[in-house]
Amino acid sequence: MLSILHELNDRLKVALGQAFPAAAAAAEAEGSALDAQLGPASKPEFGDFQANGALALAKRLGMQPRVIATALVEKLEAAAGFSDLCERPQIAGPGFINLTIKPERLAAEVASRLQDPRLGVSSAAEESEAQGRGLAPVIVDFSSPNIAKEMHVGHLRSTIIGDSLARVLEFRGYQVLRLNHVGDWGTQFGMLITHLKQVAPEALSTADAVDLGDLVAFYRQAKQRFDSDEAFQSTAREEVVRLQGGDPVSLKAWHLLCAQSRREFQQLYDRLDISLNERGESFYNPLLAAVVADLEASGLLVSDGGAQCVFLEESSAHKLPPVIVQKSDGGFNYATTDLAAIRYRFAAPPAGDAARRVIYVTDAGQASHFAGVFQVARRAGWIPADGRLEHVPFGLVQGEDGKKLKTRSGDTVRLKDLLDEAVERSEADLRRRLQEEQRSESEEFIQQVANTVGLAAVKYADLSQNRITNYQFSFARMLALQGNTAPYLLYALVRIAGIARKGGDAGVIGDAGNTGDAGNTRDSNQITGLFSKLQFHEPQEWALVRHLLGFDAVIAEVEEELLPNRLCSYLFELSQVFNRFYDQVPVLKAPPEARNSRLALCRLTADTLKLGLGLLGIPTLERM
RNA sequence: GGGGCUGUAGCUCAGCCGGAUAGAGCGACGGUUUCCUAAACCGUAGGUCGUGGGUUCGAGUCCCGCCAGCCCCGCCA
Numbered sequence: 001m002l003s004i005l006h007e008l009n010d011r012l013k014v015a016l017g018q019a020f021p022a023a024a025a026a027a028e029a030e031g032s033a034l035d036a037q038l039g040p041a042s043k044p045e046f047g048d049f050q051a052n053g054a055l056a057l058a059k060r061l062g063m064q065p066r067v068i069a070t071a072l073v074e075k076l077e078a079a080a081g082f083s084d085l086c087e088r089p090q091i092a093g094p095g096f097i098n099l100t101i102k103p104e105r106l107a108a109e110v111a112s113r114l115q116d117p118r119l120g121v122s123s124a125a126e127e128s129e130a131q132g133r134g135l136a137p138v139i140v141d142f143s144s145p146n147i148a149k150e151m152h153v154g155h156l157r158s159t160i161i162g163d164s165l166a167r168v169l170e171f172r173g174y175q176v177l178r179l180n181h182v183g184d185w186g187t188q189f190g191m192l193i194t195h196l197k198q199v200a201p202e203a204l205s206t207a208d209a210v211d212l213g214d215l216v217a218f219y220r221q222a223k224q225r226f227d228s229d230e231a232f233q234s235t236a237r238e239e240v241v242r243l244q245g246g247d248p249v250s251l252k253a254w255h256l257l258c259a260q261s262r263r264e265f266q267q268l269y270d271r272l273d274i275s276l277n278e279r280g281e282s283f284y285n286p287l288l289a290a291v292v293a294d295l296e297a298s299g300l301l302v303s304d305g306g307a308q309c310v311f312l313e314e315s316s317a318h319k320l321p322p323v324i325v326q327k328s329d330g331g332f333n334y335a336t337t338d339l340a341a342i343r344y345r346f347a348a349p350p351a352g353d354a355a356r357r358v359i360y361v362t363d364a365g366q367a368s369h370f371a372g373v374f375q376v377a378r379r380a381g382w383i384p385a386d387g388r389l390e391h392v393p394f395g396l397v398q399g400e401d402g403k404k405l406k407t408r409s410g411d412t413v414r415l416k417d418l419l420d421e422a423v424e425r426s427e428a429d430l431r432r433r434l435q436e437e438q439r440s441e442s443e444e445f446i447q448q449v450a451n452t453v454g455l456a457a458v459k460y461a462d463l464s465q466n467r468i469t470n471y472q473f474s475f476a477r478m479l480a481l482q483g484n485t486a487p488y489l490l491y492a493l494v495r496i497a498g499i500a501r502k503g504g505d506a507g508v509i510g511d512a513g514n515t516g517d518a519g520n521t522r523d524s525n526q527i528t529g530l531f532s533k534l535q536f537h538e539p540q541e542w543a544l545v546r547h548l549l550g551f552d553a554v555i556a557e558v559e560e561e562l563l564p565n566r567l568c569s570y571l572f573e574l575s576q577v578f579n580r581f582y583d584q585v586p587v588l589k590a591p592p593e594a595r596n597s598r599l600a601l602c603r604l605t606a607d608t609l610k611l612g613l614g615l616l617g618i619p620t621l622e623r624m
Numbered sequence: 625g626g627g628g629c630u631g632u633a634g635c636u637c638a639g640c641c642g643g644a645u646a647g648a649g650c651g652a653c654g655g656u657u658u659c660c661u662a663a664a665c666c667g668u669a670g671g672u673c674g675u676g677g678g679u680u681c682g683a684g685u686c687c688c689g690c691c692a693g694c695c696c697c698g699c700c701a
Binding site: 035037039040042043046050052055056058059065092093094095096144146183186187188281304305306307308309319320321322323324325326327328329331333334335337338363364365366367368369371393395396398402433437464465466468469470472474477480481482483484485487488490491492494495496498499500501502503557561563565566569572573576579580582583584586587588589602623624 | 626627628629630636637638639640641642643644645648649650659660661662663664665666681682693694695696697698699700701
């Protein structure tokens with residue numbers, strides 16, 4: 001409905017100019033045009049849209065709000081074509097203008113979406129092409145585990161939220177660089193390499209000689225020796241120097257450790273169907289000296305206690321710690337790496353990505369770090385005027401006791417274990433239900449459904465919450481079959497698939513969001529024939545129509561605000577509206593003149609759910 | 625000590641540019657199945673939007689103070 005919203009807004013703007021020419025011209029001259037404050041209606045009984053501008057303009061124009069509203073409505077109604085778009089506007093309360101779109105127009109929108117694999121969402125790529133300019137890539141920096149360590153619950157939110165944001169941006173037509181900024185460089189490699197050289201020297205001379213097996217245990221052993229053995233410690237320190245000096249044997253050992261970790265991470269990414277390009281901290285290593293030199297040249301660098309720092313501009317009298325870019329021992333640290341990354345990502349190729357939007361999905365605890373680093377980058381002139389640099393923070397994962405999520409024994413929860421448990425619980429639940437309903441299904445079906453539902457539940461539970469707040473993790477809640485959960489949404493889709501099997505044409509589009517491509521285009525002649533004369537009469541049909549048409553606006557919102565929970569709410573509400581329709585309005589048993597229109601609604605609902613869930617990284621099921 | 629985030633129904637949470645009577649879900653209580661998967665639907669009860677000021681025609685939303693919880697705070701990431 002974004003196109004209708006824009007059309008109405010344009011019409012309101014014209015009406016404002018006609019009704020109040022002097023004030024409109026004056027406002028225009030000031031650079032702040034009069035605003036009709038058009039937005040979606042706050043309640044269904046108010047229609048489709050409401051314009052609140054009359055209230056705000058009352059003081060400025062020195063008139064009663066209702067008088068302003070009346071004048072506006074008069075001009076609106078007099079304009080050519082308005083009555084084809086909209087019912088007579090209603091003035092309500094102190095001066096709200098309520099607008100209801102004509103049923104024929106809504107039905108036409110539904111018909112057009114049935115033929116549109118993008119479901120009404122415009123493509124940024126096509127838009128920029130039409131305007132004859134290029135579209136800069138967007139970078140989403142997410143997941144970012146550390147080499148030689150395990151992925152744990154702390155990586156869950158970044159990985160899931162980052163993937164979903166990337167999918168939405170990809171669907172909108174952007175080229176998205178999904179960067180995995182893995183921790184693959186730093187002093188811990190001294191001890192790891194030293195340990196490797198001592199316990200598995202053959203790995204360094206023979207190709208693929210050794211499978212390191214449990215890397216976590218390996219890391220623990222190395223750490224334990226580092227902490228207890230002084231000789232080991234000094235060897236490890238020398239090893240760091242060798243590695244940074246480019247010693248071939250040290251590099252080989254380093255590669256080996258990275259490759260091993262990469263394989264383990266990849267298993268989880270495959271399982272979650274998440275794609276990432278690894279570009280770890282080591283990538284920026286050769287660029288660090290230039291970062292410091294650049295800061296020096298721009299006069300931002302200050303030596304303080306032997307360390308090279310940039311002091312932050314403070315908005316008030318509060319004293320912020322400086323950003324240290326070079327330690328007193330000459331080494332660089334994480335702030336330097338982050339600065340090098342920002343510089344590279346905005347810079348022109350070949351020594352840069354030429355991005356214009358860079359998004360960091362990390363926990364909220366790093367907010368002040370990023371605020372500092374972003375400020376330094378800005379003052380250093382590395383961010384173009386049209387460049388956006390955004391930290392997308394999220395809260396902690398907590399247990400049901402409200403404390404940081406831990407296992408019973410107090411350890412960090414491994415991501416693998418967490419996913420396993422979700423799938424196991426989902427399987428147990430499914431088996432219990434099959435027994436209760438005396439259904440018999442193949443083992444393959446059970447595994448497939450349990451896996452899909454379990455992983456969907458984990459993803460959806462995370463995404464459906466506003467990411468800023470801490471997130472209380474609960475298997476029971478996320479796997480619940482009712483409420484705002486993945487199983488509830490998946491079930492709505494299963495119901496539609498059931499209608500399709502029993503004779504209704506559902507012809508749902510393919511797994512759109514998963515590929516960033518909306519899938520098969522349909523035979524438009526066939527569709528036009530089938531759904532050309534849509535007509536709706538029941539309130540449940542209209543509620544569904546109106547909700548379906550809101551999809552494009554939600555995608556636009558997620559693209560801008562980077563809040564996937566908005567998409568989740570939309571899909572949940574869509575499922576609710578659909579279930580009401582399904583419960584109260586027959587589809588297959590409807591009289592022929594209503595049947596096709598209802599089938600069309602079923603299909604568009606399925607398409608929308610499937611696409612929407614795909615953008616959350618959640619695949620769907622035909623039966624469950 | 626400084627900074628950030630959070631505080632909305634018993635619980636978990638939404639609440640978009642400030643807009644009409646603050647919304648869901650769970651839980652509780654009551655109802656609905658010869659009919660497309662009842663994993664659903666319908667209804668009832670439940671609120672000092674932490675608190676005190678301010679701005680505004682209008683504040684859960686913006687500004688200031690206070691209280692509480694969590695997180696961060698110079699050479700780890």
